[in-house]
Amino acid sequence: MIRAYGRAAATELAKLSGLPAVLATVLGTIGAAMVITGALAVSPVGADEPVAVVLQAVPYLQAGTISLGVLAVGTEYTDGQIHTTLRCVPDRLTVLAGKTLAYLAWATGTAVAALATGLLTTRVTLATRDVPVVTDGPPENIVGAAVYLVLIGLLGVALATLTRAVVPALVVTLSLILVVSPALDAITPHARYLPGRAGGLLYLPDPAPVLTPTTGLLVLLGWVVVTGGGAVAAFRRRDA
Amino acid sequence: MTFPNTVAAEIRKTATLPATMVALTVAVLGPVAITLINAVGVRAALRSGRPELTAYTSPVEAVFSAVPIGTVGAVVLGVVAVSGEYTANRANIGGGRQITTTLTATPSRLGVLAGKAIAVGLLVAVAALVAIPASLALAGGIIGGDAPPTPDGVLSRSVGAGIYWMLTALTALAVTVFTRNGIAPIIVLVVNSSLVSVSVLLSHLTPLARFLPDLAGMSMFAGDLLAFDEALAPLTGGVVMATWTAGLLALAGAVFRWRDA
Numbered sequence: 001m002i003r004a005y006g007r008a009a010a011t012e013l014a015k016l017s018g019l020p021a022v023l024a025t026v027l028g029t030i031g032a033a034m035v036i037t038g039a040l041a042v043s044p045v046g047a048d049e050p051v052a053v054v055l056q057a058v059p060y061l062q063a064g065t066i067s068l069g070v071l072a073v074g075t076e077y078t079d080g081q082i083h084t085t086l087r088c089v090p091d092r093l094t095v096l097a098g099k100t101l102a103y104l105a106w107a108t109g110t111a112v113a114a115l116a117t118g119l120l121t122t123r124v125t126l127a128t129r130d131v132p133v134v135t136d137g138p139p140e141n142i143v144g145a146a147v148y149l150v151l152i153g154l155l156g157v158a159l160a161t162l163t164r165a166v167v168p169a170l171v172v173t174l175s176l177i178l179v180v181s182p183a184l185d186a187i188t189p190h191a192r193y194l195p196g197r198a199g200g201l202l203y204l205p206d207p208a209p210v211l212t213p214t215t216g217l218l219v220l221l222g223w224v225v226v227t228g229g230g231a232v233a234a235f236r237r238r239d240a
Numbered sequence: 241m242t243f244p245n246t247v248a249a250e251i252r253k254t255a256t257l258p259a260t261m262v263a264l265t266v267a268v269l270g271p272v273a274i275t276l277i278n279a280v281g282v283r284a285a286l287r288s289g290r291p292e293l294t295a296y297t298s299p300v301e302a303v304f305s306a307v308p309i310g311t312v313g314a315v316v317l318g319v320v321a322v323s324g325e326y327t328a329n330r331a332n333i334g335g336g337r338q339i340t341t342t343l344t345a346t347p348s349r350l351g352v353l354a355g356k357a358i359a360v361g362l363l364v365a366v367a368a369l370v371a372i373p374a375s376l377a378l379a380g381g382i383i384g385g386d387a388p389p390t391p392d393g394v395l396s397r398s399v400g401a402g403i404y405w406m407l408t409a410l411t412a413l414a415v416t417v418f419t420r421n422g423i424a425p426i427i428v429l430v431v432n433s434s435l436v437s438v439s440v441l442l443s444h445l446t447p448l449a450r451f452l453p454d455l456a457g458m459s460m461f462a463g464d465l466l467a468f469d470e471a472l473a474p475l476t477g478g479v480v481m482a483t484w485t486a487g488l489l490a491l492a493g494a495v496f497r498w499r500d501a
Contacts, residue, residue: 021423036441043444060438063431067423080330167320167422168262174430175266175312182434183274183305186295187281 008089008098009105012072016102021071026110029064033114034121036060041125048131051142054118055203058145059178061114062196065107065149066173069156072103074166082240092236096161103157104150111149115142144202144213152177152199154224161231195223241346243355249346250321250355253338255363259320267313267367267405268374274306275375279382286383296464299379300394303372304461307401310371311433314364314405315426318412321360323422339501349497353417357410357489364409368402393463400460400474407457407485408433414488417496443470457481 016022036057041050076082089095119142126133155177160169177196184191191197192211201216211219241249254260279302285294296302325339346352376398408429415425432438432454443449447470450456459477472480 024424036438039441039445060431060441063427067427071423079328080332167259167316167323167426170423170426171262171266171312171316171430174427175309175433178431178434179308179312180270180274183308184277186305187278187302 004089004091004094005097005101008094009101010098011089012098012102013105016072016106019071019075021075022068022106025064025067025071026106026113029061029110029114030117032064033057033061033118037118037121038125041122042129048126048133050119050122050126050133051139053122054115055141055145057118058149058203059196059200061111061118062149062152062177063174064114065111065153066156066177067170068107068110069103069153070160070166070169070173072099072106073157073160074164074169077164078166086240093232096232096235100154100157103153107150107153108146111146114149115146141203147217148199148202148220151220151224152195155195155227158224158227158231161235162227193219195220198223241351243351246346246348246351246355247358250352250359251362253324253342254317254321254356254359257320257324259324260317260363263313263316263320264363264367265313266316267310267364268371270309270313271303271306271371271375272378274309275303275379276382278302278305279379283383297388298391299383300376300391300397301463302379302383303375304397304401304463306375307404307461308433310367310401310405311408312430313367314409315412315429315433317363317367318360318409319416319422319425319429321356322413322416323420323425326420327422337501343501350493353489353493353496357413360409360413361406364406365402368405372398372401391463396474397461397463400478403478404457404460404481407453407481410485411453411488414485414492417492451480453481453484456484 033054037053040053040056076085085095086092089098123133156169156173159173160166163169163172176194181191181194181196184194185197189210198211198216198219201211201213202220279299282294282297282299282302285291286297291297296305325342326337328335328337342352343349346355376394412425412429415429416422419425437454439449439452439455442452443455450459450470450472456472456477457480459471460474460481462471471477
């Protein structure tokens with residue numbers, strides 16, 4: 001069982017490494033981290049705390065890990081590769097487990113690299129502007145941001161499995177998290193239970209705390225489990 | 241093929257893509273649904289006598305804060321109109337691409353692109369004509385008598401939102417001509433269609449950011465919702481965004497003519 005998962009994960013890792021779109025997404029995310037934190041660090045509005053600057057960039061960087069998650073599954077369906085995949089690994093649960101593990105590896109690497117690049121860029125930019133660095137915020141927020149980036153992309157994996165295509169999954173996931181969620185947040189306090197807002201507590205403090213970072217993480221995990229469970233059920237029941 | 245025939249063909253092709261149905265649904269039902277939730281929240285805050293709970297209390301703002309979700313629909317429409325041509329069929333049915341058929345039927349490349357632009361523009365206009373009046377009526381009906389007096393310029397802001405959607409769709413179309421694949425334009429444009437776009441970020445850096453297409457265009461409808469101080473006047477913003485769109489379309493035309501399909 002474990003060995004089957006391990007082999008499936010190794011296969012999926014090899015497949016992902018061979019996708020130009022995945023490499024472009026990883027480099028794009030790291031590049032975006034550099035540009036956005038650089039822009040924030042030179043902007044005049046109170047930027048002298050590198051950690052805080054990097055955390056402000058996280059809402060943009062999540063597009064990167066969401067895209068990674070969608071690509072990990074969605075590309076199987078663009079030219080019928082899924083048929084080959086399922087012929088080689090007939091157990092559907094193993095395929096999804098392998099894909100999820102491969103995604104987790106890539107997303108963790110991307111998130112860590114992007115956040116580290118962001119921190120470095122901010123420090124260099126602040127140093128060249130001769131701004132004295134006040135203090136680094138608590139570093140656990142950076143760890144929280146990395147965890148958030150990896151988990152939110154799992155929603156992309158789940159939605160791509162449900163929609164069986166790249167573009168619809170991208171549209172749904174990105175617009176729910178980046179467009180719908182802020183629109184609702186302006187108006188109803190219940191928006192704090194949406195995945196982006198609840199998970200955001202992992203790296204941004206809430207001015208009026210109702211959820212703690214831990215409960216926020218649990219809410220986000222709940223969203224991942226519900227959509228992921230739906231995706232697993234659909235993937236097992238449907239024809240490929 | 242005459243130009244009206246080309247336009248008719250492009251309208252039929254674009255309108256019958258499955259993704260177009262989804263995009264139109266998002267562009268129409270998305271703003272209406274968000275408006276509904278917004279308006280119910282505003283009404284609850286007004287009735288409980290605590291209007292400070294919500295970011296705004298006017299039914300009009302409840303509608304215009306829902307415009308970005310319609311922008312997503314417009315982006316999808318503009319992207320799939322082009323990327324659908326380049327998507328290869330499955331290998332077991334020949335692996336062909338529709339663009340070869342399209343250009344065989346209509347060898348004039350600029351004609352094809354103009355036809356696509358007209359088709360996309362028309363479809364987005366239809367979506368806007370349904371979505372925005374419906375959202376305004378819905379918000380007015382829900383908040384009703386509790387609402388503060390209606391601010392001026394609702395009509396011009398509504399028209400502005402529709403124009404913003406059309407120009408965004410045409411920008412998406414032009415960008416997809418460059419990339420010939422829908423994934424990158426979808427990611428960038430959907431991320432940027434939220435009210436907290438990358439351009440808002442750049443506006444902290446330089447006042448020139450207000451001339452970027454999305455920030456300039458948002459001034460047509462966003463009013464106070466725009467988290468940005470030095471926005472252009474609505475009309476100027478519209479002209480700036482239209483200029484960007486025209487420029488990108490011209491560039492797309494040049495690239496489309498010059499490259500192999």
